[in-house]
Amino acid sequence: MTWPPSPADFARLRDTLVWVGEHSPYYRRVFAAAGVQPAALGGYDDFRSRVPRTSKPDLVENQRAHPPFGEFLAVPRDAIASLHTSPGPIYIPRLAEERGGTPVLVEAIAAMGVRPGEVAHVTLSYHIMPGGLRLHRAFEESGCLVINGGTGASRLQVEIARDYGATVYAGTPSFLAHLGDTAREMGLDPRRDLRYRLGFSTAESLTPALRRDLEATFGIELFDHIGEAQIGPVAGECRAHAGLHLHAGDLFCEFLDPETGAPVEAGAVGELVATHLGRRALPLVRYAPGDAYRFVPGECPCGNPAPRVVFVGQVGAIRKIKGVLVHPAQVHAVTSQFTELGRFQIVVERPAGQRHERARLRAGLRAAPADPAALGRALAERIKATVLIQMDVELVPESELPEAAGPPAFAEALVRR
Numbered sequence: 001m002t003w004p005p006s007p008a009d010f011a012r013l014r015d016t017l018v019w020v021g022e023h024s025p026y027y028r029r030v031f032a033a034a035g036v037q038p039a040a041l042g043g044y045d046d047f048r049s050r051v052p053r054t055s056k057p058d059l060v061e062n063q064r065a066h067p068p069f070g071e072f073l074a075v076p077r078d079a080i081a082s083l084h085t086s087p088g089p090i091y092i093p094r095l096a097e098e099r100g101g102t103p104v105l106v107e108a109i110a111a112m113g114v115r116p117g118e119v120a121h122v123t124l125s126y127h128i129m130p131g132g133l134r135l136h137r138a139f140e141e142s143g144c145l146v147i148n149g150g151t152g153a154s155r156l157q158v159e160i161a162r163d164y165g166a167t168v169y170a171g172t173p174s175f176l177a178h179l180g181d182t183a184r185e186m187g188l189d190p191r192r193d194l195r196y197r198l199g200f201s202t203a204e205s206l207t208p209a210l211r212r213d214l215e216a217t218f219g220i221e222l223f224d225h226i227g228e229a230q231i232g233p234v235a236g237e238c239r240a241h242a243g244l245h246l247h248a249g250d251l252f253c254e255f256l257d258p259e260t261g262a263p264v265e266a267g268a269v270g271e272l273v274a275t276h277l278g279r280r281a282l283p284l285v286r287y288a289p290g291d292a293y294r295f296v297p298g299e300c301p302c303g304n305p306a307p308r309v310v311f312v313g314q315v316g317a318i319r320k321i322k323g324v325l326v327h328p329a330q331v332h333a334v335t336s337q338f339t340e341l342g343r344f345q346i347v348v349e350r351p352a353g354q355r356h357e358r359a360r361l362r363a364g365l366r367a368a369p370a371d372p373a374a375l376g377r378a379l380a381e382r383i384k385a386t387v388l389i390q391m392d393v394e395l396v397p398e399s400e401l402p403e404a405a406g407p408p409a410f411a412e413a414l415v416r417r
């Protein structure tokens with residue numbers, strides 16, 4: 001799909017809503033209460049302003065009230081072939097013919113440059129959650145020999161990866177780092193004795209520092225990927241490594257201003273709201289897991305026209321500063337590039353008699369910088385380039401800033417005066 005959505009994207013969405021309204025008791029009730037007749041929706045703006053969102057608590061509470069699937073189940077129970085569970089717990093049934101996120105994962109794997117015949121080592125959990133099995137099926141469909149590594153047992157995993165000559169790693173970046181440490185403890189050289197050349201990194205944030213470390217340890221090229229247990233795979237990196245391409249095959253994705261609900265534009269931060277297209281067992285409409293993404297403007301050098309996004313963080317931490325939506329994690333990504341800096345706090349003020357807000361970044365010093373003025377200038381420039389607003393920079397001892405301003409919650413990272 002494109003963003004904003006094209007008439008063809010909307011037509012596919014409307015077909016899905018018609019089916020869901022007929023088969024899902026939950027959405028039949030929600031649509032009726034909102035006075036929505038899916039077949040009569042006129043376009044995307046009509047859909048956005050009239051069809052209610054489904055939050056994670058809506059899904060959990062309805063499944064608790066009507067166990068196990070809630071009123072979301074849209075097929076006869078004896079048609080279900082398998083069942084995944086995600087924390088909540090949330091029950092996610094699947095029909096045998098429903099391929100879930102497999103086709104888009106196959107595309108993501110191809111975009112990494114994985115070739116048929118490679119040996120793929122999958123180390124996501126195969127227990128209970130959908131991740132491990134989903135990736136396993138996708139690597140099989142890509143023509144790979146797949147090792148169902150799962151989690152834990154790291155010494156055995158290193159032995160298996162070495163003996164099979166695994167060339168592709170798939171799992172969390174922290175477990176890959178752990179495999180590197182384990183290999184060294186076993187007297188092995190992760191670069192020479194293991195043969196990973198490509199890595200599918202998922203389920204955790206792949207920070208620039210971690211990526212550099214892992215690439216140095218293994219001689220591996222890592223590809224960041226984002227998925228969500230209920231809605232499935234969302235976006236993956238290509239060989240340009242300049243943002244993650246949205247997988248639009250079976251999702252209608254919206255990116256909305258969390259305050260106004262209006263669609264956001266290229267370069268801006270928005271909340272993801274996703275609708276399953278063509279899902280049958282438990283289709284979700286306007287599901288909002290509470291995640292914020294930033295759009296990467298422009299075209300990708302790889303030639304794939306799918307929009308690119310970068311995961312920013314939980315939507316609850318987003319604030320509007322000088323009219324621009326900012327997540328503290330974006331600022332943290334900049335301050336963490338400077339070794340002298342620790343926590344920070346953004347102070348937004350509207351001086352008396354002035355129409356415009358001012359934003360001041362109080363950056364906490366962990367060590368005395370060699371040239372404070374140069375550090376302040378460099379920080380202000382990178383902040384402007386990243387979050388697109390001008391902030392005054394003030395360097396202060398880190399101890400002057402509240403602990404609660406720090407990651408991952410950033411509870412006091414922004415104050416208004």
Ligand SMILES: [Zn+2]
Binds near residue numbers: 239240245300301
């Ligand atoms: Zn690309």
